[in-house]
Amino acid sequence: xxxxxxxxxxxxxxxxxxxxxxxxxxxxxxxxxxxxxxxxxxxxxxxxxxxxxxxxxxxxxxxxxxxxxxxxxxxxxxxxxxxxxxxxxxxxxxxxxxxxxxxxxxxxxxxxxxxxxxxxxxxxxxxxxxxxxxxxxxxxxxxxxxxxxxxxxxxxxxxxxxxxxxxxxxxxxxxxxxxxxxxxxxxxxxxxxxxxxxxxxxxxxxxxxxxxxxxxxxxxxxxxxxxxxxxxxxxxxxxxxxxxxxxxxxxxxxxxxxxxxxxxxxxxxxxxxxxxxxxxxxxxxxxxxxxxxxxxxxxxxxxxxxxxxxxxxxxxxxxxxxxxxxx
Amino acid sequence: xxxxxxxxxxxxxxxxxxxxxxxxxxxxxxxxxxxxxxxxxxxxxxxxxxxxxxxxxxxxxxxxxxxxxxxxxxxxxxxxxxxxxxxxxxxxxxxxxxxxxxxxxxxxxxxxxxxxxxxxxxxxxxxxxxxxxxxxxxxxxxxxxxxxxxxxxxxxxxxxxxxxxxxxxxxxxxxxxxxxxxxxxxxxxxxxxxxxxxxxxxxxxxxxxxxxxxxxxxxxxxxxxxxxxxxxxxxxxxxxxxxxxxxxxxxxxxxxxxxxxxxxxxxxxxxxxxxxxxxxxxxxxxxxxxxxxxxxxxxxxxxxxxxxxxxxxxxxxxxxxxxxxxxxxxxxxxx
Ligand SMILES: Cc1ncc(C[n+]2csc(CCOP(=O)(O)OP(=O)(O)O)c2C)c(N)n1
Ligand SMILES: [Mg+2]
Numbered sequence: 001x002x003x004x005x006x007x008x009x010x011x012x013x014x015x016x017x018x019x020x021x022x023x024x025x026x027x028x029x030x031x032x033x034x035x036x037x038x039x040x041x042x043x044x045x046x047x048x049x050x051x052x053x054x055x056x057x058x059x060x061x062x063x064x065x066x067x068x069x070x071x072x073x074x075x076x077x078x079x080x081x082x083x084x085x086x087x088x089x090x091x092x093x094x095x096x097x098x099x100x101x102x103x104x105x106x107x108x109x110x111x112x113x114x115x116x117x118x119x120x121x122x123x124x125x126x127x128x129x130x131x132x133x134x135x136x137x138x139x140x141x142x143x144x145x146x147x148x149x150x151x152x153x154x155x156x157x158x159x160x161x162x163x164x165x166x167x168x169x170x171x172x173x174x175x176x177x178x179x180x181x182x183x184x185x186x187x188x189x190x191x192x193x194x195x196x197x198x199x200x201x202x203x204x205x206x207x208x209x210x211x212x213x214x215x216x217x218x219x220x221x222x223x224x225x226x227x228x229x230x231x232x233x234x235x236x237x238x239x240x241x242x243x244x245x246x247x248x249x250x251x252x253x254x255x256x257x258x259x260x261x262x263x264x265x266x267x268x269x270x271x272x273x274x275x276x277x278x279x280x281x282x283x284x285x286x287x288x289x290x291x292x293x294x295x296x297x298x299x300x301x302x303x304x305x306x307x308x309x310x311x312x313x314x315x316x317x318x319x320x321x322x323x324x325x326x327x
Numbered sequence: 328x329x330x331x332x333x334x335x336x337x338x339x340x341x342x343x344x345x346x347x348x349x350x351x352x353x354x355x356x357x358x359x360x361x362x363x364x365x366x367x368x369x370x371x372x373x374x375x376x377x378x379x380x381x382x383x384x385x386x387x388x389x390x391x392x393x394x395x396x397x398x399x400x401x402x403x404x405x406x407x408x409x410x411x412x413x414x415x416x417x418x419x420x421x422x423x424x425x426x427x428x429x430x431x432x433x434x435x436x437x438x439x440x441x442x443x444x445x446x447x448x449x450x451x452x453x454x455x456x457x458x459x460x461x462x463x464x465x466x467x468x469x470x471x472x473x474x475x476x477x478x479x480x481x482x483x484x485x486x487x488x489x490x491x492x493x494x495x496x497x498x499x500x501x502x503x504x505x506x507x508x509x510x511x512x513x514x515x516x517x518x519x520x521x522x523x524x525x526x527x528x529x530x531x532x533x534x535x536x537x538x539x540x541x542x543x544x545x546x547x548x549x550x551x552x553x554x555x556x557x558x559x560x561x562x563x564x565x566x567x568x569x570x571x572x573x574x575x576x577x578x579x580x581x582x583x584x585x586x587x588x589x590x591x592x593x594x595x596x597x598x599x600x601x602x603x604x605x606x607x608x609x610x611x612x613x614x615x616x617x618x619x620x621x622x623x624x625x626x627x628x629x630x631x632x633x634x635x636x637x638x639x640x641x642x643x644x645x646x647x648x649x650x651x652x653x654x655x656x657x658x659x660x661x662x
Contacts, residue, residue, distance in 0.1 A: 021329040025470065051470070057500065062459040062493035069463015069477075072448060073398075074331065075470060077463075092490070096453050097460060105441035105449065106432030107654040141655050165657035 001182040009151035009183045010040050010116075010172065013158035014078065016187050018048050021076060024162065027054035027063060028080030028116075037082050038118055038177050064090035064115060068098050068167070071113040076162060084119035084171060085131050098167040099142030113167045114158070120173040120211050120261055121298050124305055130298035132261040134210075135268035137169045138238040144168045144192060145238040149213040151181040153236055156190030163189065173211040193240035197249070201229035204255040204319050207246065207272060209235040212259040212310060219315035228323055238268060246272065247280050254285040255322045259310050264292035286322035291315045336474045337396040339560070344552040346611055347625075349391060353383040353548060353604045354629035356407045359416060360579075362633040363406070363423055363437075367583050371641070372423045375452075376437050379407035381578035384603035385510050386411045388551025389478060389573075393506075393559050398446045398477040400461040403438035404510075404577075405450035408480060414442045416632050417639030428643030434654070446475075454515075455481065455488035458507075462494050465503040465568075476504040476562045478555075484515025486529050495570070499536040502567035506559055507533065509572045510545060516581045517589035533570030545573030546601040549610075576601070 004012075017024045026041060032055040035042035044053045056063045060081060067079040081087045087094070094115070102110045121130035138145040144166055148154040154172065161168040198213060199220050208216035213234050220230035231249050235242065250256050256276060258269035273288040294308040360378045367376050379386065382404075390399065390411035401408045409419050414430055422429030423437045431441050438452040448464060451457035461479035468475040485491050486509065498505050509529050513520050520527050530540035539561070543554040551573060558569045576598040580587050611617035 023329060023331055054501075057493070057496055059493035059497060061490050062462060062497045065456075065459020065490070065494075066463035066466050066497060069400075069460040069465070070467040070470070071463070072460065073464050073467030073471075075467045092453060092456050093459060096456055097451075101449070102657055103654045104431060104435045104439045105443065105654075106430075106434050107657070108431075108441050108443040109448065110657040144656075163659060165659055 001184055003180050004151055004183050005177065006151045006154050006172070006179050007038065007040055007177040009155035010158055012183070013155045014041065014044070016159065017078070017162050018044070018052055020187070021162070023074065023076040024078065025052045025054065025075065026078045026080065027056050027067065029056055029058055029063070029082055031055060031080050036080065038174070041080070060086050060089040061093055064093040065097065067113045067115070068093060068101070068111050071111045072101070072109050076112055078114040078116065081115060081117040083129065083174070084117045084133050085129050087115070087117050094137070094143065094167070094169070095140055099140045102166070103142060110165050111167045112165050114161045114170055115167065116170045116172065118174045119171045120175055121293070121305065122175045122211070122309060124300055124302055126300045127297035132293065134171050134238055135262055135266070135271070138268060142166070144240065146170045146192065147210040147235065147238055148172065149176070149208070149210050149234055151179065151183045153190055153234070155183050156188050157192070157236060159187055160189045160192055164192070171210065175211055190236065192237045193242050195236055195242040195245040196234040197231060198234040199230070199232040201231035201253070203229045203253055204257065204323050205231045205233060205249040205253045206315065206319065207233045207235065207256060207258045209238065210261070212261055215310060215312055216259045216315060219312040219319070222312060223316055223319060228319065230319060243275055243279070246276065250276055250280050251283045254283055257289045257291055257315060257318050257322070259291045259315055261293050261309060263295050264290055265295050267292055286324070289318040289322060291318050331471055333471070333473070334396070337394040339394060340392055340556065342556060344388070344391060344549055346549070346607065346616060349387055349548045349552065350604070350607050350611065351625055351628070352387045352391065352411050353607065354625055355416065355632055356383045356387065356410050357604060358629040358633040359410060359420070359636065360406060362637055363420070364579070364583070366423070366637060372437070373425070374436055375403070376423070376583045377404040377581065378577070378579045379404055381598070382510055382512060382545065382575045383407055384548035384551050385508070385545045385573045385575050386480070388548040389508055389555040392552045392555035393478055396446050396475055397559065398448050398461070398464045398475065399480070400448050400457050400464065400477055401450050401480040402454070402457065402482055403450050403452040404482070405440055405480070406437070409440045409442070409447060409450070412445050412447050414440065414445060414447060416636040420636035420640040421643045424640040424643070425645065426640055426643035427646045428639065433646040455485035455490040458485065458490050458494035461505050462498050462503050465498070465505040466501065469504055474563055476506060476559060479505055479507050481507065481509050482515065483509060483511040483513065483520050483529060485509070486532055487524060495533055495536045495538060495568070498568035499538050502565065504562050504565070505568045506555070506562050507568060507570045508555070509570070510575055511572055512575050512577045514581070514590070517585070519589070530570055530572040538568055538570050540570035540572065542572045542574060545575030546603045546606065548603055548607055
């Protein structure tokens with residue numbers, strides 16, 4: 001199997017879709033002539049032409065709304081929003097239209113739209129360019145939220161997103177575009193709502209997604225040297241969420257730490273903790289812990305930014321605290 | 328390769344309107360709305376109810392002049408557009424009642440009427456938030472290479488929203504087949520446009536985007552028909568969007584709970600003289616196309632349809648609680 005980058009994996013899925021479904025077209029700011037702000041769509045304009053690859057004005061609301069409208073008319077648009085930060089200018093379209101049309105119309109109109117955006121922090125981009133707002137979207141019924149952490153997931157999940165009859169918010173992590181992994185060349189799918197046991201273990205469950213998965217994994221590898229075997233879960237999608245997969249792991253390890261770049265207060269880790277205590281309280285030997293981003297606007301200075309983000313040391317100390325005397 | 332499916336284009340309406348049919352539609356809307364108001368008072372309808380009384384000529388003329396498969400994307404004051412497009416009055420009333428027989432199964436309510444089979448793509452309650460959707464529907468038809476266009480009804484209140492400006496710009500720069508129709512009734516809820524709009528001639532704002540824009544007497548149904556007929560074909564030729572500002576007036580409050588402190592009774596009275604139904608009636612009388620007996624007959628007919636709509640709505644059961652979670656996500660049929 002060829003080893004390619006996360007960026008290339010996303011490109012492959014998009015090319016596959018453009019080649020195999022004439023209802024698919026792409027639009028977004030600087031995706032054509034410029035090649036995409038993360039170079040995901042580089043060369044697409046030449047290869048597929050302006051009809052299929054549309055550079056848009058900097059007007060997020062109408063770009064997403066036009067994607068919704070085109071999806072209502074039977075097409076399969078993909079809108080690229082550069083970054084999750086700018087998706088806030090389109091949140092009316094996502095929350096008031098994309099997520100609700102199927103319901104409000106009593107099943108007459110659905111919105112099969114893929115909205116891609118880059119999220120996450122850690123690249124010293126400052127407070128307005130370093131958001132992890134996936135929990136905001138996961139909060140809304142009617143849309144799906146996908147958070148790939150590896151090249152394999154990125155391609156397979158994006159393929160599945162195009163199969164979906166609903167709007168899919170596809171959140172890529174800025175720090176992962178250059179990461180590499182093995183990716184099949186065909187049009188395989190990775191299903192939504194099925195987590196991956198990224199690393200098996202029996203002592204504690206570390207739950208991660210997107211960028212935080214890799215921190216969880218590195219923390220687990222370090223703990224293994226001290227004889228603590230952590231099970232690392234890769235959520236892949238936040239909505240639908242693989243509740244059964246989470247509970248199965250917790251029933252085995254009896255302990256869990258959720259890792260997220262997102263702010264702690266009102267964040268997605270809190271949702272997972274709540275689900276675990278509601279449905280597996282008796283299986284728990286310790287409280288579910290959260291290793292989240294600090295509740296501050298993201299600072300620019302490298303040292304401050306790193307201090308605001310979850311780190312391996314923090315994960316390990318939380319995990320050890322709940323593993324206690326066992327290890 | 329997955330391919331797009333095509334449907335044959337619908338026929339173009341005649342260039343001369345059928346006055347009797349326009350009168351019939353306006354009478355139906357008027358009577359339907361009066362019934363809805365009664366039903367609201369009786370506690371059969373809840374929530375926000377925005378009546379279209381006074382503005383009947385806009386929806387009636389515009390929708391009659393469009394092709395039957397042209398998309399309609401409307402605001403929340405959309406009962407008139409729905410009835411003009413031929414949505415079943417009983418099913419519309421049932422939606423207002425929140426019943427399972429409603430056009431949206433009781434899930435939508437008065438502000439969210441849908442009938443995709445009639446290209447009625449919805450009523451929307453976020454001011455200007457539906458304009459991007461009209462752009463997208465137009466974009467899709469342009470992409471497919473069809474003749475369909477989108478009619479996008481907005482209020483004067485929409486013109487200061489960012490989505491208005493984003494939509495006009497995108498429609499203009501991509502030459503999208505969208506006919507924007509702004510129903511300028513001079514008020515956004517209780518706020519006079521002059522108090523909140525730096526440029527009160529709405530059509531001029533569209534001109535700022537290089538869009539062909541016109542103003543029309545929205546109290547005159549035939550003027551509405553003529554303008555829409557002409558401009559819709561212009562849009563259909565691929566020359567880009569057109570903006571039509573229809574000057575009109577709502578005779579009733581913004582919604583059922585509006586005490587109307589913000590406007591003078593004399594002003595309402597001055598506009599009532601321009602009642603669109605009365606204008607057409609008088610014209611048809613003068614032309615010898617209508618007499619008192621025939622008019623009474625048409626009124627009676629509208630009355631009967633509105634009455635029947637209420638009976639249908641009342642007899643329709645509320646949605647089953649067991650369906651609460653239906654239609655949140657669509658499953659793939661071929662998966
Ligand atoms: C984005 C948004 N802001 C505020 C409101 C509350 N609101 C509902 S109707 C309305 C007035 C809109 O006026 P206009 O567009 O002129 O339509 P009209 O009611 O006159 O038909 C307002 C402010 C809303 N629905 N959406
Ligand atoms: Mg108004």
